[in-house]
Every structure is written in structure tokens, then in C-alpha cells.
Amino acid sequence: MRFDSHARALYATDASIYEVEPIGVVLPRTSDDVSATLELARSEGIPVLPRGGGTSQCGQAIGHAIVIDTSRYLNRVLAVDPAARTATAEPGVVLDHLNDLLSPAGLMFPVDVATANRATIGGMAGNNSGGARSIRYGIMADNVAEIEAELADGSAVRFGADRALSGSRRTLARSILDLVTGYRSDLEARVPKVLRHVAGYNLHRLLDPSASMAELLVGSEGTLAYFRSITLELAETPRFRVLGVCRFTGLVPAMAAVQHIVTLDPHAVELVDEHVLRLARSNEAFRPTVEQFMSGAPGAVLLVEFAGDDPVALSRRLERLEELVRDLDPRASTSGAPDPGDQARIWALRKASLSIAMSMKGDRKPVSFIEDCAVPLSRLAEYATALEEIFERHDTSSIWYAHASVGCLHVRPALSMKDPADVRRMRSIAEEVHEVVRRLGGSHSGEHGDGILRSEFIRTNLGPDLAEAFRRLKAVFDPAGLMNPGRIVDPPDMDDRNLFRFKPDYRPKALPTVLDWGAWGGFSGAVEMCNNNGACRKDRSGVMCPSFRATRDEADTTRGRANVLRRALDGGFGPHGELAPEVQAALDLCIGCKACKTECPTGVDMARMKAEVAHRRVEAQGATPRQVILGHLPSAARLASRFPGLANLPARVPAARRWGESLLGIGSGRPLPTWHRAPFRDRELPRWNGPSHATG
Numbered sequence: 254m255r256f257d258s259h260a261r262a263l264y265a266t267d268a269s270i271y272e273v274e275p276i277g278v279v280l281p282r283t284s285d286d287v288s289a290t291l292e293l294a295r296s297e298g299i300p301v302l303p304r305g306g307g308t309s310q311c312g313q314a315i316g317h318a319i320v321i322d323t324s325r326y327l328n329r330v331l332a333v334d335p336a337a338r339t340a341t342a343e344p345g346v347v348l349d350h351l352n353d354l355l356s357p358a359g360l361m362f363p364v365d366v367a368t369a370n371r372a373t374i375g376g377m378a379g380n381n382s383g384g385a386r387s388i389r390y391g392i393m394a395d396n397v398a399e400i401e402a403e404l405a406d407g408s409a410v411r412f413g414a415d416r417a418l419s420g421s422r423r424t425l426a427r428s429i430l431d432l433v434t435g436y437r438s439d440l441e442a443r444v445p446k447v448l449r450h451v452a453g454y455n456l457h458r459l460l461d462p463s464a465s466m467a468e469l470l471v472g473s474e475g476t477l478a479y480f481r482s483i484t485l486e487l488a489e490t491p492r493f494r495v496l497g498v499c500r501f502t503g504l505v506p507a508m509a510a511v512q513h514i515v516t517l518d519p520h521a522v523e524l525v526d527e528h529v530l531r532l533a534r535s536n537e538a539f540r541p542t543v544e545q546f547m548s549g550a551p552g553a554v555l556l557v558e559f560a561g562d563d564p565v566a567l568s569r570r571l572e573r574l575e576e577l578v579r580d581l582d583p584r585a586s587t588s589g590a591p592d593p594g595d596q597a598r599i600w601a602l603r604k605a606s607l608s609i610a611m612s613m614k615g616d617r618k619p620v621s622f623i624e625d626c627a628v629p630l631s632r633l634a635e636y637a638t639a640l641e642e643i644f645e646r647h648d649t650s651s652i653w654y655a656h657a658s659v660g661c662l663h664v665r666p667a668l669s670m671k672d673p674a675d676v677r678r679m680r681s682i683a684e685e686v687h688e689v690v691r692r693l694g695g696s697h698s699g700e701h702g703d704g705i706l707r708s709e710f711i712r713t714n715l716g717p718d719l720a721e722a723f724r725r726l727k728a729v730f731d732p733a734g735l736m737n738p739g740r741i742v743d744p745p746d747m748d749d750r751n752l753f754r755f756k757p758d759y760r761p762k763a764l765p766t767v768l769d770w771g772a773w774g775g776f777s778g779a780v781e782m783c784n785n786n787g788a789c790r791k792d793r794s795g796v797m798c799p800s801f802r803a804t805r806d807e808a809d810t811t812r813g814r815a816n817v818l819r820r821a822l823d824g825g826f827g828p829h830g831e832l833a834p835e836v837q838a839a840l841d842l843c844i845g846c847k848a849c850k851t852e853c854p855t856g857v858d859m860a861r862m863k864a865e866v867a868h869r870r871v872e873a874q875g876a877t878p879r880q881v882i883l884g885h886l887p888s889a890a891r892l893a894s895r896f897p898g899l900a901n902l903p904a905r906v907p908a909a910r911r912w913g914e915s916l917l918g919i920g921s922g923r924p925l926p927t928w929h930r931a932p933f934r935d936r937e938l939p940r941w942n943g944p945s946h947a948t949g
Contacts, residue, residue: 254279259835262820263807264320268785270670271312271705272754275320282326284481294319294735302737303475305376308368308787310621311704313474313740323375325805330354331482338487339398344375344480349793363390363488367604370791378483381451381472383700385521388658394455394471396486402478405731412466428729433459436722443716448659449627449699453711453723474702475737477730491560495567496590497574503552508637510581511657512630514557517573521558522658529606529652538851542598556603605854606654612855614773619652619665622679622706623686627661627699639689640664647678661699671755680748687714708744761822768865777822782855783815797848811849811859814839831866832873879917897928
């Protein structure tokens with residue numbers, strides 16, 4: 254358990270616009286540790302909040318509560334049954350880790366969220382996540398077979414196919430089903446009939462007699478129960494995939510084409526707009542992909558995937574796609590990407606769309622608040638046109654990317670959450686967009702859940718009766734209101750600036766600097782580039798972030814360091830917060846590799862920030878013996894090479910090695926390189942004249 258200011262700063266944010274400092278943080282090693290935490294919380298009347306990778310975009314994973322971080326230790330896959338095509342996992346299992354384990358059996362968990370390399374199964378279940386291929390496989394509620402849950406009163410209940418539950422929990426089952434019966438007419442009339450709808454609780458799914466009780470808990474955002482384990486339904490991995498890249502002159506023609514493209518039975522149809530492409534072109538990690546597959550400055554691109562076991566049939570479907578797009582819009586063009594490596598690079602760009610969009614410099618950035626409304630496919634173009642008119646009326650631009658195949662559009666107007674006028678615009682835009690969504694028969698929440706951001710709109714969009722049904726359901730599960738309070742039921746206002754990351758009194762310190770931070774508008778602007786997307790928590794590709802990969806500690810992620818730096822600049826650690834022990838601890842294990850500069854979609858350069866802060870600390874406090882000795886190592890090397898026998902002596906004397914550990918922080922058990930009388934010299938290296946080119 255951690256209650257220090259450093260830990261509370263680390264867990265005060267997720268990938269949303271909000272910041273709420275927790276009471277403390279628990280890193281349980283076993284489910285029994287969680288039970289003990291819940292028991293303590295009950296006895297003291299303290300709220301609790303289960304958390305996975307902290308990538309939620311609506312503020313579900315933050316709150317004034319004891320945060321239970323399941324990602325560090327509760328990450329075991331408990332069982333895999335290939336015959337039944339099921340897997341049971343603890344809540345902290347990362348999706349990519351699970352699929353790596355399933356791959357040899359030709360199986361996968363098919364809900365493929367963009368954050369698969371750091372999103373946890375528990376977080377996905379709590380959020381009712383979707384993903385690019387939901388037109389084929391559905392969302393989390395369609396793919397969770399069973400949840401072993403611990404309720405607020407400490408009882409363990411298995412939610413699955415048995416709708417009567419078991420034992421003493423039959424009373425709970427009756428209360429749930431009575432709510433479904435009592436509100437049947439409202440559920441049938443008010444819940445939108447679209448492919449994506451995740452607002453509120455899933456009472457409407459229990460109208461289907463074949464639905465399991467687990468479906469009710471999916472999407473509950475930690476407000477009803479803690480998930481001890483989740484049993485998932487698996488799918489066979491297709492042997493082959495092909496990808497069509499359809500380039501359109503504008504957003505509306507692309508949207509109009511989607512309802513026709515889905516008749517070809519694709520596995521995915523994804524949208525990327527011109528603004529994301531422009532920002533991606535300026536990112537060295539994505540520039541080659543844009544130039545190869547999305548050249549010609551298209552106004553919008555649709556990525557259409559087909560999958561199966563017959564490569565010839567897939568090639569024919571790709572040809573049919575090209576013909577269809579050409580018939581729909583003669584100005585559009587399509588190219589195929591049958592190579593798996595090319596597909597991986599294209600999908601990496603699409604999955605990074607959100608974070609790429611946030612790489613926009615300056616205070617105005619694309620803000621998540623209407624980003625996953627879902628409308629019927631036949632109304633997509635009409636919806637896009639209406640939104641563009643709203644944005645123009647409010648003097649802002651927007652970026653678009655989408656799960657177009659299911660009508661779920663991620664639309665982000667560019668606003669500054671530091672500007673009171675833009676905060677007012679945010680509410681006005683949200684209310685106007687929701688009115689359009691209702692008129693078109695859509696859902697105001699199609700993927701990313703409710704959290705702080707959208708819970709208050711449940712009453713407006715689903716009606717007061719269903720809002721009351723959700724309140725009553727919450728009371729059945731959690732009468733004391735200790736499970737992630739203020740989410741879905743009894744929420745705060747979404748534009749309460751006291752809950753924002755940039756609060757009304759946010760005034761970051763103008764740090765005297767020696768490096769040029771002008772491109773970011775100052776050092777604080779560079780720190781604020783971190784939007785907490787959590788890409789620095791990945792561990793199966795690239796190298797970011799090596800210290801987190803070693804420790805598995807949120808403190809050692811790039812975003813953890815950025816959060817601590819931002820808190821320091823805002824006075825959270827005193828008037829000279831950049832010199833505080835919390836900042837030194839946060840930056841200590843950053844090895845300056847600059848992997849974040851290349852691999853972070855927003856280009857956060859923590860190595861550069863560490864250098865600036867280290868310079869500031871040395872100016873204020875002087876250099877440590879370690880810094881002095883290691884800083885003069887190049888000069889000392891010349892002398893050591895002249896007397897290598899003497900220079901190598903400390904490495905062979907145990908007392909000297911222990912002295913080196915205490916003074917220099919070099920582990921006494923670590924073998925050291927030896928000094929040599931004939932060192933390498935720059936002039937001895939062959940001259941490099943650039944890459945050679947083979948001639949034919």
C-alpha cells in the first residue's frame with residue numbers, strides 16, 4: 254500500500270482530460286490481498302477503485318478512492334481450454350500477452366482494442382471495449398462467458414450462464430431480473446438500436462433470455478463489483494488477411510461509402526482523416542507508411558480488412574472492393590496490402606491515431622468528449638456533415654478516425670482545456686452533437702464508456718426512468734456506494750474544472766532553461782505533450798520504456814515521469830518542485846535512451862527533460878561525487894590506459910568494489926570492463942562515406 258505524494262500523483266490521471274488524486278494505491282499480489290483491501294475499505298467507509306492499465310479516456314480509472322492496481326501482479330492466465338475455446342485470466346493480464354499465449358493453438362481473443370499492448374482484460378471488461386473488428390466478433394459483452402466477482406459486502410459470486418446465480422445470491426438475481434422486467438418498456442424504447450452502445454448498465458442485454466449474468470457486469474466500470482477473474486470466449490485465428498487502402502477526396506464521400514463496403518463482409522472498416530495523416534507524416538515512425546500507402550494527400554482513408562483461410566478468395570474480395578469504390582466515387586482509389594508486414598505497419602498507424610492526434614503542439618489539442626458516438630451506417634454521411642457545421646459554428650476544427658464498419662466515429666474537436674471559453678464550447682458542442690445523435694437514432698457512448706465525461710448525459714440521452722433503473726441497480730450491488738462512486742450513477746458535471754488536469758489555478762512554473770524549448774512553447778509545454786495514452790507501458794515491441802520493463806512500476810513509465818514533472822511545475826511539491834525528492838526519484842531510472850522520443854506517438858522526449866532538470870539540480874545543489882567522477886571519465890580514461898594494471902585493481906578487490914557501489918551506485922556483483930593499454934582511437938576507425946548502392 255502506498256499513500257505518499259509521489260504515488261498519488263502517479264495514479265491521479267488516466268488518458269482523459271481529468272485529474273483526481275486518490276487516497277492511496279494498493280498493488281495486490283493475490284486476490285486475497287484485494288479482499289483484505291475491500292474489507293478495510295468497508296470498515297472505514299472508504300471508496301475503492303479497481304484499475305488496469307490506466308488508458309481509459311473518460312475518467313473511469315481515477316477518483317478519490319483507494320486505487321487497486323491489478324496490472325503489476327494480478328496478471329496470470331489461469332486456464333486455457335482449446336476444445337471449449339475459452340480462457341480464464343486475472344484482471345491484470347495484458348491483451349497482447351494473452352494472444353501471444355494463445356497463438357500456438359491457433360486461437361485468439363478477438364476484441365482487438367487499439368491499446369492492445371497495454372490494455373488489461375479487467376479494464377476492457379470494466380469498460381465494455383470494442384475494437385476494429387467488432388463488426389465480425391462483437392464487443393466485450395459478446396465475448397465474456399463468466400466473471401468471478403467480489404461484491405462490496407465481501408461475498409464472492411460467479412456471474413455466468415446461470416441467471417439464478419447460486420446459493421444465498423438468488424435474492425440478488427431476483428432483484429436484477431425484477432429491474433429488467435419492471436423497466437422492459439423503457440429498455441426496449443430508449444436503448445439505441447445500433448451496433449455500438451455502451452452507456453449505463455447492460456440491463457437491456459438481459460432482455461434476451463439467452464444472455465448471461467456476466468454481460469450485466471461488463472461495462473460497469475468498477476461500480477458494481479471487483480472482477481477476480483474473467484472467462485473469455487476465444488476465436489480461431491484466420492490464416493490469411495488482406496488489407497485494402499481506399500483513398501477518398503473528403504470525409505463525407507468516405508462515410509457515404511461505408512454502408513456499401515460492409516456488404517462485402519469485411520472483418521474491419523476503419524477511417525483515418527487528413528489531419529491524422531498530416532500529423533503522422535511529421536512523425537518519423539509513421540512517415541514511411543503514409544508516403545507508401547496514403548500518398549496524394551487524400552481527404553480521408555478507409556482501411557478495409559478481409560480475413561479467412563483461402564488466399565485466392567481473399568484476393569478476389571480485394572478486387573471487388575476496388576471495383577466497388579471506383580463505382581461509388583470515380584475520384585477515389587484503392588490499393589491492396591497483402592503482405593503481413595505492410596499490414597502491421599498500416600494497422601500500427603491506425604491504432605496510434607488518437608495519440609498521433611494529440612501530438613499537435615500548443616494549448617489547443619483534439620479533446621475526447623464526443624469521440625465515440627455511434628449512428629446507423631445509413632446516416633454516417635449525414636452525421637459527419639452535421640458535425641462539421643457544429644464545429645464551424647463554434648470556431649474550431651476537428652480530427653476524425655473511426656470504427657466506420659459499426660458507425661462508431663472518434664471525433665475530436667480542437668480545444669484548450671486551460672481556456673474557460675473553450676470549456677464552455679465543449680459543453681455546448683457536446684449538447685448539440687448529442688441532439689443530432691438522438692435524432693439519427695444513435696448512441697452518445699459507443700465504445701469508451703461513461704466515467705466522469707459522459708455519465709451526466711445518461712439521463713438526457715436514455716431518459717430519467719432508465720437513469721433511475723441504473724441507480725437502483727447500483728444500490729442492489731453496492732448500497733454504501735463505495736465502489737468507484739460518481740461514475741454512471743450520481744455523477745459530477747463533465748465540465749467541472751476542479752476535476753480537470755488543468756485546473757482553474759493551473760499556473761506552471763516558467764523554469765529557467767538552457768535547452769531550447771521554443772517549439773513546445775516552453776518546458777512546461779513539452780511536459781504537457783504527454784496525454785497519458787500509456788504506450789510507454791508496452792513490453793512486446795520496440796524498446797520504450799526499458800526501466801518500466803524491468804520494474805513493472807508505474808513510476809518508471811514515461812507518463813509517470815511526465816505526471817510528476819507536471820505536478821512539480823504546478824507547485825505540487827513546493828516552490829522549487831523540480832528539485833524535490835519525488836522528481837529525483839521519478840527521473841532516477843530514466844537511462845536517457847530516447848526511445849520515448851521515437852516510439853511515443855506524441856513524441857515525448859523524457860531524456861531531454863531529464864537533462865534539463867538535472868542541470869537545474871546541479872546548479873542549485875552542486876554535483877554529487879558520482880556525477881563528478883563519471884563526468885570526468887573520458888579524461889580519466891587516458892590516464893587509465895597508460896597504467897591499466899593499477900586502474901583495473903579496484904575491480905579485483907572486494908572492498909574497492911563495495912566502495913564503488915556506495916559512491917558510484919555500480920553494483921558490486923556486476924562485472925566491469927577492463928582498461929587496456931591499446932584503446933580504440935577515433936582516427937583508427939574506417940571512414941564512413943554513406944550507404945553503399947549495389948549496381949546491376
